[in-house]
Amino acid sequence: MLIRYGYELTLNCQQPTFMLCMLDAHRERAHHIRYETPVITTPQIDSSTYIDLYGNHVRRLIAPAGDLAICCDAVIDDSGLPDPVVLDAQEVVMEQIPSNYLVYLLGSRYCETDKLGDIAWQLFGSTPRGWHRVQAICDFVCDHLTFGYEYARATRTAYEAFEERKGVCRDFAHLAVTFCRCMNIPARYTNGFLGDIGVPSNPTPMDYNAWFEVYLDGGWFTFDARHNTPRIGRIPVARGRDAIDVAMVTSFGPHSLTRFRVWTEEINEGVLQDLIAASLESEALAFHRN
Structure with missing residues (x-):
């Protein structure tokens, strides 16, 4: 393609x-x-x-x-293939996470793990570990937040998005990234090009999109809390701790x-x-x- x-x-x-x-x-x-x-x-x-x-x-x-x-x-x-789904992908034990990936377990400017840690464990502590836990986080974020371009605010943090229950794609990504880190799963924020390929065309003007990646089974996997479905044709531009890095x-x-x-x-x-x-x-x- x-x-x-x-x-x-x-x-x-x-x-x-x-x-x-x-x-x-x-x-x-x-x-x-x-x-x-x-x-x-x-x-x-x-x-x-x-x-x-x-x-x-x-x-x-x-x-x-x-x-x-x-x-x-x-x-x-x-x-031309959608994002891969690997249901049996497992979490990596803390002592085996590469040192250069440990930064993706820490709080950052828009991802306040200190404010959302207890909430994350209450919500996801009983979910199956690995891929299913990350998917449960995506399901929650997708349902909890209401998407709207009119809700865009450059300073909104993950905790504020959780409280306000609204945002744009970066807010969905920030909240999901923060929950993953709270659950000891390395997660990084990603932005890039994502067109309406394989889905109904969106009449709104195109923009850079935000999604996130998690480290499972020794590799990075793509998740998207905003759309919450595998998509075709992602073209990454940059990755970092959160939007401030990209x-x-x-x-x-x-x-x-x-x-x-x-x-x-x-x-x-x-x-x-x-x-x-x-x-x-x-x-x-x-x-x-x-």
């Missing part, structure tokens, strides 16, 4: 401002990418990338005063987001070949102009 994905956003700054951006597909999927434009900025500016503590590729740049547009378009080869844009100075568009859709081989041909034609024209 071929999936075309990409983004286009415009940032406005009053003065030159240093920024970190996480916008592109995680480089672990690089060998699946069939087509990808360079990241294009208008006006054209220099940028560079580095790998952060969590293995994410981060782009660093200095946005000029005024508008800065950033865009990228790509096509990835996907298996922010789309981290700005070291004031800015406003004046345009934002994300696309994710299944295409056929013919569309891919047309994109490649148009890209080659554009490169040829640019070469002759120079």
Whole structure:
């Protein structure tokens, strides 16, 4: 299956401002990418990338005063299979969890394990360990919270989501991640592209989605408390303790987001070949102009 994905956003700054951006597909999927434009900025500016503590590729740049547009378009080869379900996956005993994963058992900015620990054990202490316990957490979070874009609030924590019983996908992920950590199951927050493939089309504008991953049986498995069903075509962008580690844009100075568009859709081989041909034609024209 071929999936075309990409983004286009415009940032406005009053003065030159240093920024970190996480916008592109995680480089672990690089060998699946069939087509990808360079990241294009208008006006054209220099940028560079580095790998952060969590293995994410981060782009660093200095946005000029005024508008800065950033865009990228790509096509990835996907298996077309839904998220795997491994019902017999077991929890890893604490002493065997790799040291670099222990951070995903700790509380973090949006995941207050100290406030939700007793609640988690009351709710899930009697559930079967392993996959079934994580699924019970997803079932609870999906039923407990009401989803709505009008409920978005950048500062809402997992405990606040639990109390308010509403939120967007990041709130569903934060609450599920926190419950898992309270139950001694390593869990990490993930964001990325997720289109309406294999499900009814959603008329609302596309956005980056949030889900989470848990460490069971020596590997990481995908769960989604918001949709609470295996989905097709996830393209991870970044992973971390919570949303603060995977922010789309981290700005070291004031800015406003004046345009934002994300696309994710299944295409056929013919569309891919047309994109490649148009890209080659554009490169040829640019070469002759120079």
